[in-house]
Amino acid sequence: MLGKYLEEVRKKTPLVHNITNYVTVNDVANILLACGGSPIMSDEPEDVEDITSICGGLNINIGTLNKRSIKGMKRAVKKAQELGHVTLLDPVGAGASRLRTETAAKLIEINRFTVIRGNISEIKALALGSGTTKGVDADIADAVTQDNLDEAVRFVKDFAKETGSVIAVTGAIDLVADAERCFVITNGRPEMGRITGTGCQLSGMMTAFVTANPDSALEAAAAAVCAMGLAGEIGYSHLADYEGNSTYRNRIIDAICHMDGKCLDEGAKYEVR
Amino acid sequence: MLGKYLEEVRKKTPLVHNITNYVTVNDVANILLACGGSPIMSDEPEDVEDITSICGGLNINIGTLNKRSIKGMKRAVKKAQELGHVTLLDPVGAGASRLRTETAAKLIEINRFTVIRGNISEIKALALGSGTTKGVDADIADAVTQDNLDEAVRFVKDFAKETGSVIAVTGAIDLVADAERCFVITNGRPEMGRITGTGCQLSGMMTAFVTANPDSALEAAAAAVCAMGLAGEIGYSHLADYEGNSTYRNRIIDAICHMDGKCLDEGAKYEVR
Amino acid sequence: MLGKYLEEVRKKTPLVHNITNYVTVNDVANILLACGGSPIMSDEPEDVEDITSICGGLNINIGTLNKRSIKGMKRAVKKAQELGHVTLLDPVGAGASRLRTETAAKLIEINRFTVIRGNISEIKALALGSGTTKGVDADIADAVTQDNLDEAVRFVKDFAKETGSVIAVTGAIDLVADAERCFVITNGRPEMGRITGTGCQLSGMMTAFVTANPDSALEAAAAAVCAMGLAGEIGYSHLADYEGNSTYRNRIIDAICHMDGKCLDEGAKYEVR
Numbered sequence: 067m068l069g070k071y072l073e074e075v076r077k078k079t080p081l082v083h084n085i086t087n088y089v090t091v092n093d094v095a096n097i098l099l100a101c102g103g104s105p106i107m108s109d110e111p112e113d114v115e116d117i118t119s120i121c122g123g124l125n126i127n128i129g130t131l132n133k134r135s136i137k138g139m140k141r142a143v144k145k146a147q148e149l150g151h152v153t154l155l156d157p158v159g160a161g162a163s164r165l166r167t168e169t170a171a172k173l174i175e176i177n178r179f180t181v182i183r184g185n186i187s188e189i190k191a192l193a194l195g196s197g198t199t200k201g202v203d204a205d206i207a208d209a210v211t212q213d214n215l216d217e218a219v220r221f222v223k224d225f226a227k228e229t230g231s232v233i234a235v236t237g238a239i240d241l242v243a244d245a246e247r248c249f250v251i252t253n254g255r256p257e258m259g260r261i262t263g264t265g266c267q268l269s270g271m272m273t274a275f276v277t278a279n280p281d282s283a284l285e286a287a288a289a290a291v292c293a294m295g296l297a298g299e300i301g302y303s304h305l306a307d308y309e310g311n312s313t314y315r316n317r318i319i320d321a322i323c324h325m326d327g328k329c330l331d332e333g334a335k336y337e338v339r
Numbered sequence: 340m341l342g343k344y345l346e347e348v349r350k351k352t353p354l355v356h357n358i359t360n361y362v363t364v365n366d367v368a369n370i371l372l373a374c375g376g377s378p379i380m381s382d383e384p385e386d387v388e389d390i391t392s393i394c395g396g397l398n399i400n401i402g403t404l405n406k407r408s409i410k411g412m413k414r415a416v417k418k419a420q421e422l423g424h425v426t427l428l429d430p431v432g433a434g435a436s437r438l439r440t441e442t443a444a445k446l447i448e449i450n451r452f453t454v455i456r457g458n459i460s461e462i463k464a465l466a467l468g469s470g471t472t473k474g475v476d477a478d479i480a481d482a483v484t485q486d487n488l489d490e491a492v493r494f495v496k497d498f499a500k501e502t503g504s505v506i507a508v509t510g511a512i513d514l515v516a517d518a519e520r521c522f523v524i525t526n527g528r529p530e531m532g533r534i535t536g537t538g539c540q541l542s543g544m545m546t547a548f549v550t551a552n553p554d555s556a557l558e559a560a561a562a563a564v565c566a567m568g569l570a571g572e573i574g575y576s577h578l579a580d581y582e583g584n585s586t587y588r589n590r591i592i593d594a595i596c597h598m599d600g601k602c603l604d605e606g607a608k609y610e611v612r
Numbered sequence: 613m614l615g616k617y618l619e620e621v622r623k624k625t626p627l628v629h630n631i632t633n634y635v636t637v638n639d640v641a642n643i644l645l646a647c648g649g650s651p652i653m654s655d656e657p658e659d660v661e662d663i664t665s666i667c668g669g670l671n672i673n674i675g676t677l678n679k680r681s682i683k684g685m686k687r688a689v690k691k692a693q694e695l696g697h698v699t700l701l702d703p704v705g706a707g708a709s710r711l712r713t714e715t716a717a718k719l720i721e722i723n724r725f726t727v728i729r730g731n732i733s734e735i736k737a738l739a740l741g742s743g744t745t746k747g748v749d750a751d752i753a754d755a756v757t758q759d760n761l762d763e764a765v766r767f768v769k770d771f772a773k774e775t776g777s778v779i780a781v782t783g784a785i786d787l788v789a790d791a792e793r794c795f796v797i798t799n800g801r802p803e804m805g806r807i808t809g810t811g812c813q814l815s816g817m818m819t820a821f822v823t824a825n826p827d828s829a830l831e832a833a834a835a836a837v838c839a840m841g842l843a844g845e846i847g848y849s850h851l852a853d854y855e856g857n858s859t860y861r862n863r864i865i866d867a868i869c870h871m872d873g874k875c876l877d878e879g880a881k882y883e884v885r
Contacts, residue, residue, distance in 0.1 A: 087380070088361040088364060088380075088634040089364050089365055089368050089380050090365060090368075091634060091635050092365060092635055092636060092638060092639070092808060092809070093365070093858075095635055095636075095808035095809070096807065096808050096857055096858050096861065099806045099807065099808060099857055100806065100856060100857050100858070105808065106705070106708070107633070107634075107635050107675070107676050108676060108705075108709070109676065109678065110676075110677060110678040110679060110711065112679065112711050113677065113678075113709050113711045113712065116708065116709030116710055116711065117705075117708060117709050120708060129380070130380050130381060130382065130383075131383060131386065132382065132383040132386075132407060133383060133385065133407075134407075134678060134679075134680075159379070159381075159390075162379070162389065162390060162393060163381070163386050163389030163390050164389055165383065165385050165386045165389065166386065260372045260373065260596070261369065261372065262365060262368035262369050262372060262378065263365070263368070300854075304852075304854050306577075308573075308577050308590075308593060308594070308597060309590075309593050310373060310592065310593035310594070310595070310596025310597055311369055311372055311373050311592065311593070311596045312366075312369050312370075312373070312588070312589040312590075312591075312592035312593050312596070313589045313590070313593050315369065315589075315858070316589065316858040316859045316861075316862065317854075317855075317858075317859070318858075319856065319857065319858035320854065320855050320856035320857070320858050320859050321854070321856070322856070323806070323856025323857045323858070324854060324856055360653070361634040361637060361653075362637050362638055362641050362653050363638060363641075365638060366638070402653070403653050403654060403655065403656075404656060404659065405655065405656040405659075405680060406656060406658065406680075407680075432652070432654075432663075435652070435662065435663060435666060436654070436659050436662030436663050437662055438656065438658050438659045438662065439659065533645045533646065533869070534642065534645065535638060535641035535642050535645060535651065536638070536641070579850075581846075581850050581863075581866060581867070581870060582863075582866050583646060583865065583866035583867070583868070583869025583870055584642055584645055584646050584865065584866070584869050585639075585642050585643075585646070585861070585862040585863075585864075585865035585866050585869070586862045586863070586866050588642065588862075589862065
């Protein structure tokens, strides 16, 4: 039952330091507040160590990265590691540019992230780009489907084993795995793909979930994925027929704002493999 | 009939690289998704070439420019030009500061943009700032009205001829012209002026329209202007009496999300001069 | 009666230059438009002097500051001071990092701000960090309550005297003071704390209020605080039971959009001490 992980967030109000892209940053802040966390944003290298020190978790998202913010990411990650903080990496666009792929790889090299969360293409880019083909099968289709599910679960577990991180791959079917167990999650709606930043929002919220539940990182990360998908279902049910992706964005955050552990327990759709 | 240009966007899902200001970037991303395009944002000089290479169109918006992002704009524009991509320039604040005017002028010098879109003051600043008075009449009032329409149409056509770009001047009356023809468009509502970034959103969406219809840049740009204005009309019709500019922003993007070619054909208000 | 200060904003459409964080910047722009002001954002050191010169007020918010934008803040502040413009400082996160505390202190050193607006912790950090203990009592609880109100009022008046600025401390009870008088304001709702950036929005709007009413900075700042709190009350009254913090954000800006002087006069809850 995953609802208790949400309840812990509301009880503990974890402070999350976000170095994230400027496209979706406002929604990341609002969903963190909605779930019961507290967001702080800072990317200046000379500011990040102080800021991360007062937080419990660090969410690194490499969308709209630049050379200054990359330096900030590295410093923040080192400080968070030193302090034993929860760290999450969202490798936005890894595989789409050399700078993004290399930055994500470098960050993984200097820190064992508690969680790495991305879409299947980004995670594949990291797994391949890390210079090893272990667990990586070029035949894995970019979309995780019922047809290639076994193979995808194996890939994600293998990459979790290799990195020592919980790996969360989100899409129509979401996978959240450590080396041993994989949550296969089917909450959500396809219309969420027409909103910018649902992935970024999930990464921010997931950092709060894991920070509030440090001894159950796998379950807490899975709970965040279920919560996001369920919020997508609830939010959609409140849309008028003339409302589209921009209002839908608000409704999803609103649904997180009203969600409690019981609601999440009843609505979460997953199996563990 | 302009609806077919929207339909092409939905069919082709053009990937648009945006170097745009951090004020309105989220709305730009959401309207691109709403119209059927796919947005990517990147402004780091070392990242932009890779990103623009995988896209079909490039949207440059100089609001909140800085020296690093200006370097990114130049590199991206050169790469896009090399690859024959659609390019759009939104010279936000040209005329309001030397840096903005010069940056826009420099970008026009190194690249023939497919479209330049701005308000009349920005476009006048560029036309005057380019060191030529050809086609620029200091007597043109800043607002395009029925009274000065002939003169404004002539000015816009002349600047289109001079630059080799489609010129889109938006305001109460919108003008979209190449050297020969000018669409005079009257969709929209005055309340749109109380929302930040309707112009930025239009530039993003217009880049998707032109990228999906590369052989009809003029018509596609005009279709985007009509779609934006029509969305303003539809969105306004759904506002409750206590709803204001912030909700209106969402409703406009929502209206784009639901618009199809038939709706655009029926609602577009324009003549060609 | 504070309504007239809002009416002046609508009459004069003050142009406000904002150097503000990328988290909440869009909402700052929209609330400035909603109240009748006009926003411009620019943080590049080589751009800020031109931009601030065409404005009437300057809003400096140090959230997500970086070394480049700090340089921009300093240049803009100097130029605004030279031109006799209204200036406001929002010391976001002062006390949370050395860079933020020092940047705020440095800005106060080079400019007497018309208004400094923050939460009580930020204002205390500035008052202590300025190297003097005058008027600062370490026993002042971080939250202003009815129990410590006298002490808090004295602290705020003392800091106003020391800085020569109007000091606005916002929280459950808001205090807006110069050296002689303190507005104690009780508009607002606790749910506003779950929205990111209501403070940033208030700072932007307050700059417009003071810019439009330069001879009544104290009253205009207090009017902005009442307007924000009242908008929080009005916006909340329009929320459906499934709507949460993201929609609430829109409703608050919407309420400002519809507010007039009479509405503000009737809804403002304050006493002067």
